[in-house]
Amino acid sequence: MVKDVFVAFAISMLSLVVPIANADIKSYEFAQPQMAQRFSDLTTVLRCPKCQNQNLADSDSIIAKDLRAQIQTLLNDGQSDKQITDFMVQRYGDFILYDPPFNQATLVLWIAPIAMIFIGLWALWFLGRKTAPQGAMLSLDEQQQLQQLLADNPQQQPSNGHDHGKD
Amino acid sequence: MTIQKNAAKKTFNKKRLLMVLPMLVAFALGMFLFQGIGQDPNKMESSLIGRALPQFTAKTLASPATQVSQNDMIGAPALINVWATWCPTCRAEHEFLNRIAAQEGVKIFGVNYHDQRNAAQQWLQDLGSPYVFTVFDPKGALGIELGVVGAPETYLIDAQGIVVDKLTGELNDRTWPPLREQYLSLLQGTN
Numbered sequence: 001m002v003k004d005v006f007v008a009f010a011i012s013m014l015s016l017v018v019p020i021a022n023a024d025i026k027s028y029e030f031a032q033p034q035m036a037q038r039f040s041d042l043t044t045v046l047r048c049p050k051c052q053n054q055n056l057a058d059s060d061s062i063i064a065k066d067l068r069a070q071i072q073t074l075l076n077d078g079q080s081d082k083q084i085t086d087f088m089v090q091r092y093g094d095f096i097l098y099d100p101p102f103n104q105a106t107l108v109l110w111i112a113p114i115a116m117i118f119i120g121l122w123a124l125w126f127l128g129r130k131t132a133p134q135g136a137m138l139s140l141d142e143q144q145q146l147q148q149l150l151a152d153n154p155q156q157q158p159s160n161g162h163d164h165g166k167d
Numbered sequence: 168m169t170i171q172k173n174a175a176k177k178t179f180n181k182k183r184l185l186m187v188l189p190m191l192v193a194f195a196l197g198m199f200l201f202q203g204i205g206q207d208p209n210k211m212e213s214s215l216i217g218r219a220l221p222q223f224t225a226k227t228l229a230s231p232a233t234q235v236s237q238n239d240m241i242g243a244p245a246l247i248n249v250w251a252t253w254c255p256t257c258r259a260e261h262e263f264l265n266r267i268a269a270q271e272g273v274k275i276f277g278v279n280y281h282d283q284r285n286a287a288q289q290w291l292q293d294l295g296s297p298y299v300f301t302v303f304d305p306k307g308a309l310g311i312e313l314g315v316v317g318a319p320e321t322y323l324i325d326a327q328g329i330v331v332d333k334l335t336g337e338l339n340d341r342t343w344p345p346l347r348e349q350y351l352s353l354l355q356g357t358n
Contacts, residue, residue, distance in 0.1 A: 063310075126185065
């Protein structure tokens with residue numbers, strides 16, 4: 001029962017992830033068949049400037065329709081994918097790209113995760129390194145004193161940890 | 168003895184640094200995120216700012232026989248207002264546009280965006296026109312060239328036709344003053 005609910009839940013979650021097929025795509029005609037594929041690729045990686053959490057393929061807003069028609073025209077004109085994305089960036093800024101380029105404005109976005117990893121690794125190394133030399137912090141006098149104490153009370157030598165909970 | 172004491176002190180300092188470091192990182196992250204609060208996520212920098220108006224030719228709203236281009240908008244600082252009859256915010260700002268055109272003598276060009284000629288002409292007849300002329304852009308072709316996202320949008324251009332600023336949304340008593348300041352300084356620059 002619980003399992004069924006879980007499976008149903010998982011499937012419904014999955015439907016959110018799977019991109020919604022664009023029913024509109026059939027209505028665009030291209031000079032060459034492979035342009036249809038490039039069209040669907042481009043409208044997937046380009047973001048709708050109006051409804052910002054949708055790509056151009058999914059959005060029904062006026063501007064998304066205009067831009068889809070524009071991409072179709074540019075494709076039929078024989079423009080490359082790069083030329084088409086440049087065309088969009090020139091008018092709508094880097095914003096229109098779902099994959100933001102590396103520049104001053106996106107510096108934090110790109111650097112922060114990598115920096116976090118290095119800070120984490122450094123912290124691990126720093127903490128791990130510290131435990132070893134701690135024993136050496138005793139002065140010579142203190143070390144002698146310790147040896148003395150251990151020698152005097154052999155039955156109280158430090159346990160190796162296996163006999164916890166015996167008493 | 169002193170060397171060992173110094174060493175102990177050093178580890179103590181390092182330990183303290185290690186304790187403070189996460190706080191500093193959290194604080195920096197907090198500041199970074201805090202400055203984002205209240206910022207409008209829909210506000211986008213127009214990539215047209217600092218660049219010349221795009222080249223275009225289009226018919227005017229008034230007459231399909233009259234053709235205009237970007238050159239007809241160049242010569243003095245002016246506003247370019249993108250509007251449509253289906254756009255409620257355009258209706259809301261229309262009186263304001265009329266007022267600054269009539270009272271402050273602001274030069275405004277219209278771009279009628281994704282609209283029907285009859286409806287748009289009727290709108291100007293009923294409400295009055297603040298525009299020197301309106302470009303008829305039923306397919307949004309000029310809109311794409313300008314980087315229009317949706318109506319209303321208002322661009323400020325200088326006498327050379329360079330786009331100086333852009334307002335997305337309603338022009339009103341609150342949004343006009345900062346644009347007005349730039350407009351007036353552009354006017355002074357040309358005189």
